[in-house]
Structure formats: structure tokens, C-alpha cells
Amino acid sequence: MNSSAIIFGGSGYIGTNLLTQILKASVFEKIYICDIKPLLSFDLEINKGRVVYIEIDVRKPIKFNIVDVDLEKAGYSILLPYIENQVTNTLNILTLTFLGP
Structure with a gap:
């Protein structure tokens, strides 16, 4: 298992x-919590490296540099252009949703 999850707004009650x-x-090896509010009460998992705040x-615009994803090694290199396009589209939608046109 070599998988990660990203939760936006993960520091609140629902997150x-x-x-x-x-x-x-134990579905994911690493879980990224992305929020403006600090993540509390998960120090043990953060210290283990399982949770990253x-x-x-x-x-505001979000820029991710996804450098640790090896699509070729995972056998998904053919999907790279599609994934890059989907990430760009998703970030554009998020920007329009929160900031307006």
C-alpha cells in the first residue's frame, strides 16, 4: 500500500x-490535512508521519507541486496529461468558487 489522501478543511469538526x-x-499510508485552522489532537499521528498538516x-489560489508521485512506476504514465488537466481544472473551479470570476 502506497497511497495518500488530501482533506481540505480537515481541522474542523467534520474533517x-x-x-x-x-x-x-488504515486505508491510506499518509493523510494530508489542508486548512487555515491548525490541526489539534493528532500529534502522535503527525510525529509518526502518517498525518501531515x-x-x-x-x-486563495492553491499551488501543489506533486513531485513524489511516480506515475510511470505505478503504471499510469499514460494518464499523466489527463491528470495534469484535471488538477488544473479542479484548481480553476476552486478559485472561481471561492474568489469569483
């Missing part, structure tokens, strides 16, 4: 409950 359930299920304000 922390979702994080707790995901951790219990990233301070992000979704009302």
Missing part, C-alpha cells in the same frame, strides 16, 4: 471526525 475514521480504517487558505 477531524473523517480523519479519525480514515486512520482507524499544511496551512492553506482555500480562498
Whole structure:
């Protein structure tokens, strides 16, 4: 298993409950919590490297540098152009949703 999850707004009530359930299920090796509000009460999982908190304000443009994803090794290199397009489209939608046209 070499998988990761990203939860936006993961420091609030719903996000922390979702994080707790995901951790219990052991579905992902690493979970990224992206929120403007600090993540509390998960110090043990953060110290283990299982949970990573990233301070992000979704009302502003989000730039991710996904460098640790090896699509060729995973056998998905043919999907790279599609994935890059989908990430760009998603970020554009997020920007329009939170900032307006």
C-alpha cells in the first residue's frame, strides 16, 4: 500500500471526525490535512508521519507541486496529461468558487 489522501478543511469538526475514521480504517499510508485552522489532537499521528498538516487558505489560489508521485512506476504514465488537466481544472473551479470570476 502506497497511497495518500488530501482533506481540505480537515481541522474542523467534520474533517477531524473523517480523519479519525480514515486512520482507524488504515486505508491510506499518509493523510494530508489542508486548512487555515491548525490541526489539534493528532500529534502522535503527525510525529509518526502518517498525518501531515499544511496551512492553506482555500480562498486563495492553491499551488501543489506533486513531485513524489511516480506515475510511470505505478503504471499510469499514460494518464499523466489527463491528470495534469484535471488538477488544473479542479484548481480553476476552486478559485472561481471561492474568489469569483
